[in-house]
Amino acid sequence: QHLVVTGYGVRQNQVMMKKAQVMEEREEADSAMPVPMTRQEAGTVVEFQMEKPFSVPSSGKYVQVDVSKVTLPAEYAYLTIPRIETSAHLKARLTGWEQLALMPGEANVYFEGSFTGKTFLNTGDFADTLEISLGTDRNISVQRILEKELSTTRFLALKTEVSKNWKISVRNNKSEKINIKIIDQIPLTANSDIEI
Numbered sequence: 494q495h496l497v498v499t500g501y502g503v504r505q506n507q508v509m510m511k512k513a514q515v516m517e518e519r520e521e522a523d524s525a526m527p528v529p530m531t532r533q534e535a536g537t538v539v540e541f542q543m544e545k546p547f548s549v550p551s552s553g554k555y556v557q558v559d560v561s562k563v564t565l566p567a568e569y570a571y572l573t574i575p576r577i578e579t580s581a582h583l584k585a586r587l588t589g590w591e592q593l594a595l596m597p598g599e600a601n602v603y604f605e606g607s608f609t610g611k612t613f614l615n616t617g618d619f620a621d622t623l624e625i626s627l628g629t630d631r632n633i634s635v636q637r638i639l640e641k642e643l644s645t646t647r648f649l650a651l652k653t654e655v656s657k658n659w660k661i662s663v664r665n666n667k668s669e670k671i672n673i674k675i676i677d678q679i680p681l682t683a684n685s686d687i688e689i
Contacts, residue, residue, distance in 0.1 A: 530560050539596075565589055569627075571673040573635045575661055581633035581673060582626060590616075590623040602627060633671065634664040 529544040541560045549556050566588055571581040583604075597616045602609045602625060609628040616623070643658035665671055680689055 528558050528560065563593060565593075569672070571630065571633060571671055572676070573633075573663070573673060574676045575635050575637035576678045579635045579637060580629045580631075581635055581663075583628065583630050585625045585627055587623045587625065588621060604628075630667075632666040633673070634662075634666065636660075636662045637677075638662075 528547050530541045531544060533540045533542065547558065568586045568588075569583060570586065571583055573579075573581045595614055595616045597614055600612055600614050602612050604627045610626075612625055614623070614625075638660050640658045640660050643656075645654075645656045647654040647656075659677070661675060661677065663673060663675070682689060
């Protein structure tokens, strides 16, 4: 599986690129190799200098140039919270990202050659693993159903006992195995008269 993350820094007085333009330019740039560049770090600044001249067409369109391509080991896993939304979100967990001198900011994510959306790279976090969301996978079906026949309400003297049974089902419609993390709600109370 191929994951590409692109990002760009902007000053406040510069115009942001439109999403459609970014997607179109990225498709063109995917076939091209990165332009040879030298990377220099000085204090808090990372500077890229082109080793050879690069021609920019005079079409008036934005041109996106890859300055580097890096391969990192990634672990893919799904996350679902069926109480909120019955869909599975794919996440890539990257290790070794600290050596890339990434800056925090917005980045475009391309997965298996397709634009999947935008993400925010939070490089200020102290975690060893950088998580990038790759969007919802429609091939994973999730259900959370209240099983009424197993749910009961009993009245005992001055107390009422309520029992509810929820069934969570996950169906993998893909040909390969997946790792999925399921988060569900556990009831809590601030009232001392209620025991859970």
